[in-house]
Amino acid sequence: GAGVSQSPRYKVTKRGQDVALRCDPISGHVSLYWYRQALGQGPEFLTYFNYEAQQDKSGLPNDRFSAERPEGSISTLTIQRTEQRDSAMYRCASSLGGSLSGTQYFGPGTRLTVL
Amino acid sequence: TQLLEQSPQFLSIQEGENLTVYCNSSSVFSSLQWYRQEPGEGPVLLVTVVTGGEVKKLKRLTFQFGDARKDSSLHITAAQPGDTGLYLCAGARNAGKSTFGDGTTLTVKP
Numbered sequence: 001g002a003g004v005s006q007s008p009r010y011k012v013t014k015r016g017q018d019v020a021l022r023c024d025p026i027s028g029h030v031s032l033y034w035y036r037q038a039l040g041q042g043p044e045f046l047t048y049f050n051y052e053a054q055q056d057k058s059g060l061p062n063d064r065f066s067a068e069r070p071e072g073s074i075s076t077l078t079i080q081r082t083e084q085r086d087s088a089m090y091r092c093a094s095s096l097g098g099s100l101s102g103t104q105y106f107g108p109g110t111r112l113t114v115l
Numbered sequence: 116t117q118l119l120e121q122s123p124q125f126l127s128i129q130e131g132e133n134l135t136v137y138c139n140s141s142s143v144f145s146s147l148q149w150y151r152q153e154p155g156e157g158p159v160l161l162v163t164v165v166t167g168g169e170v171k172k173l174k175r176l177t178f179q180f181g182d183a184r185k186d187s188s189l190h191i192t193a194a195q196p197g198d199t200g201l202y203l204c205a206g207a208r209n210a211g212k213s214t215f216g217d218g219t220t221l222t223v224k225p
Contacts, residue, residue, distance in 0.1 A: 004157075035215075042119075042203050042215030043158065056212050091157055104213070106157025 002026070004107035006092050012113045013082055021077045021110045025094030032075050033093040033104060034067055043091055049075060050097075082114045118142070119206055119216035127222040131193055136219040138204035139186040145208055147187050149178055152201040152218070194223045 005024045013019050025032050031050050035043035045059040051072040060066070064082075069075040079086055091109045095102040122137050138147070146165045150158035162171050164180035164187060171178045175198075177190040191198055201220050205213040 033213075040220075041217045042121075042205070045212055045214065048212065058212075093157070103160050103163070106159070108155075108157060 004092055004094050004105050006090075006107040006110050008110060009108060010111045010113075012115065014115050015082060015084060017082055018078065018080045019082055019112065021079075021090050021112070023075045023077070023092030023094075023107060025073065025075070025092070026105055027073075028096070029094035029105075030097045031095045031102065031104075032069055033095075034075070034077050035091045035093065037089045037091055037109070039089075046077070079112075082112075084114050087112055087114045119204055119214055121202075121204060121216035121219050123219060124217070125220045125222075127224065128194055130195060130223055130225050132223075133190070133192050134194055134221070135188055135190045136202055136221070137186065137188050138206075138216055140206060141185065142206070142208070143184050144206035145184070146206070147180055147184070148205045148207070148213070149187070149189055150203040150205065152203060158203055191221075194221075196223045196225050199223050 007022045033048040034046040037043045047057040047060055047067050048055055049069040052069050064080045067077045089109045089111050091106055093104040093106045095104045119140050128134055146163055148163045149161045151161055152158040162178045167182045167184045169180045175192045179188045199222050201218045203215055203218040205215045207213045
């Protein structure tokens with residue numbers, strides 16, 4: 001079966017524009033996670049879902065960031081009024097369930113560049 | 116704030132050498148995971164440890180979880196160039212949310 005996919009793989013946008021990043025998890029995976037990873041650093045937790053319910057959004061930097069997973073499968077991370085500091089690799093991961101030791105499978109990421 | 120500190124930040128060794136990298140925190144974690152990440156790719160899970168004092172072996176890799184579940188180590192025996200990559204640890208206290216360290220970048224020279 002296919003792994004986690006993300007689109008677009010690369011996004012270049014101008015400051016002030018809105019962007020939507022898509023994540024397609026592994027089929028049947030209950031939990032979906034969004035992370036942001038700066039070069040040379042580990043992933044930084046943003047938010048996660050079990051099915052369509054957003055369980056924790058404590059990692060979202062501010063109210064310009066939002067995420068949804070309306071049907072419990074594909075998720076969209078939206079950044080409004082982008083700023084240069086939003087430039088980063090945005091990674092999505094999914095797991096079978098929300099257990100503490102559940103394996104998270106990461107996607108290839110979306111490289112966002114805000115000019 | 117849960118903070119995971121990994122050391123060393125960078126490590127460059129010759130093929131055949133042994134090495135140990137560390138993951139330390141002041142917080143107790145219910146589980147801790149080690150990942151390996153190659154350039155341009157997402158992290159790939161190597162192992163999960165959940166019990167204090169637990170030791171797991173994966174071929175030439177040995178993972179240990181501290182008795183107090185605050186720290187962990189990864190030991191690689193007879194390193195090979197294919198071991199090159201970014202090694203990340205991640206701790207979980209609650210279901211779903213993992214806190215990652217900034218990783219150890221390992222380079223194994225042939």
